Amino acid sequence: MSEQALHKQNKMGRDVMAGAIFLVIALAFGAQALSYDMGRTIRMGPGFIPLTLAVLLGIFGIAVAVAGFRKHDTAEVGPVAWRGIFLVCVSLVIFGAYGRQLGLVPVVFICVFIVAMASVKNTVVSALAIAAALAVMCWLVFKVGLGMSLHTIGPAFGPFQVF
Incomplete structure (x- = not known):
């Protein structure tokens, strides 16, 4: 062969x-x-x-x-994206472990930032912009649109807890 x-x-x-x-x-x-x-x-x-x-x-x-x-193509298979796999797993653990304490907006922001940094094409600024946009979208969909009883800002932030 x-x-x-x-x-x-x-x-x-x-x-x-x-x-x-x-x-x-x-x-x-x-x-x-x-x-x-x-x-x-x-x-x-x-x-x-x-x-x-x-x-x-x-x-x-x-x-x-x-x-x-x-499949009939013979394109080369690249190396395994260990950085991406690791950062996505870390993000899932953070979301599951700290979602209730941090609240919807902070945990989505943190997790999306981490996942966005998994791509070598994203800069820190673009990852922050993606994270901010998705955090706002989640707030609009889940809190404003669906009226879910999630903490927007969780108890971990104490006096800064708004909703």
Whole structure:
């Protein structure tokens, strides 16, 4: 087998494996979501959105796997983006661990800034602008638009707690 054919097979295998991983995760989350009440479209239960997302992830996984079987290009696969993987994971941990203490706007700002810095194409200024824009958008959608009872500024800020 030539080196080019081996590379093509290796890349195809990666996409098929990634699609299979997405599908397994979707099945696991879908099975868990089915243990909750689905409700109706007009009055959704706690399992409705997780099941919907699991179905979408499953469709995405199938699409990635099928695309892996159809690949005919021989583009080089670059190195693994460890910086991006690490910063996205750190951001998720911060959001989960400190979301309630910091409040919606600060935790979204911090997490989006960290994720924006995962790309080498972003500067600190552009990451700050992205973080500020997304924090404002989240506040508008979740607090103003949907009226959710989230702290805008959390108890960690003490007297600066506005809403």
